Amino acid sequence: VSTRSIEPARYAERLADVQQELPEQDAAAMLVGVGADLQWLTGYARWPSERLTVLVLPAEGRATLLVPRLELPSAEACAAAQADLLELVSWEETDDPFALVAGLLQERNARPEIQLGALGGTWGRLGGLLVSDRLWASFLLRLQGAVPDAAFGLASTVLGPLRAVKDAAEIELLRRAAAAADRVIASTAAGRLIGRTEADVAHEIRERLVTEGHDEATFAIVAAGPNSASPHHEPGSRLIEVGEPIVIDIGGQLEGYCSDTTRTVWVGGAADDGPDAEFRALHDVLERAQAEARRAVAPGVSCESIDAVAREVIAAAGYGDAFIHRTGHGIGLEGHEEPYLVAGNETPLAVGNCFSIEPGIYLAGRYGARIEDIVVCGQAAGESLNQSPRELLVVHGT
Ligand code: ZN
Ligand code: ZN
Ligand code: ZN
Secondary structure (H helix, E strand, O other): OOOOOOOHHHHHHHHHHHHHHOHHHOEEEEEEEOOHHHHHHHOOOOOOOOOOOEEEEEOOOOEEEEEEHHHHHHHHOOHHHHOOOEEEEEEOOOOOHHHHHHHHHHHOOOOOOEOHHHOOOOOEOOOEEEEOOOOOHHHHHHHHHHOOOOEEEEOHHHHHHHHHEOOHHHHHHHHHHHHHHHHHHHHHHHOOOOOOEHHHHHHHHHHHHHHOOOOEEEEEEEEEHHHHHOOOOOOOOOEOOOOEEEEEEEEEEEOOEEOOEEEEEEEOOOOOOOOOHHHHHHHHHHHHHHHHHHHOOOOOOEHHHHHHHHHHHHHHOOOHHHOOOOOEEEOOOOOOEEEEEOOOOOOEOOOOEEEEEOOEEEEOOOEEEEOEEEEEEOOOOEEEOOOOOOOOEEEOOO
């Protein structure tokens, strides 16, 4: 779903920012296929298909969006085309779009020192082509055939750091998506759970995500009882019972921007005495780890140190081996994108970074828990876009 809330001027800035970076990467141009990269650069949201759609963005000069003829009206409606920030070229069903890309690279090259005129010959000082990471292999191999002397690299080297810094309009969309997901967590926790299958509850969550303002639901993990120890559990036919936890991890897209939040509830029913002592202790540790990691967020703090803060709290309580994934991932037009909060990532956080903080503790065969918020790095500290209560919710489920 396309993004309506981004000003056209932002697309001009983004295209220019990329162009400025290309020579730094020894790249003559960037080729961007369908996906979040293309949406971020042009506002064009399109599902991937076997017909090539590609933005050809040279280091200097105008960008060209090459699209299949039948999708030309859709492409013309995108923000960057409406603002006349690019040329639109369409290809017919019998054309070879890869040869057209090679031709565009020659003719749109505005920098004489870039030897694109000699395709198949010398590339000169700047010879590389950066291709978007999600471009299908079937496209990339044919592009390599059409431009055989180019050195290909990943566009994420340029786009990753740029996309990781969200502007005010993007943060507002992420905030709206987070608030909508919070409302779904609240209504799900307050609703009937006992005796229903995980899959049934997950289906209801998907519908509610849309009702609450998402354009589409992306996923709904409902992991009850022992399944709560499987972080990416696929909701199935298991019936939810009294006296067990449920990990509820849900997300959707609002104008292309993603939500992603997790809360763990305990199904108390009428007869249950509530969570056992170990689960309470486990969830307390988790809540502390998640809160301390959130509090550690500030510009300049490394991604890996946020992971370390959460991990130390959990390890000190003896659950180190049960925290089996990284602490978080960036979020934006993709559910998982840079920056990744993981050991080994020394990248410092920057103002405008948006990412999850989602430590978990999983005891295989028994139960598990996770708490996940989307946090934005502000001038001095982090701010959680998710606001639902983080303490262990004991719900009636009836
Ligand atoms: Zn996950
Ligand atoms: Zn999640
Ligand atoms: Zn997540």
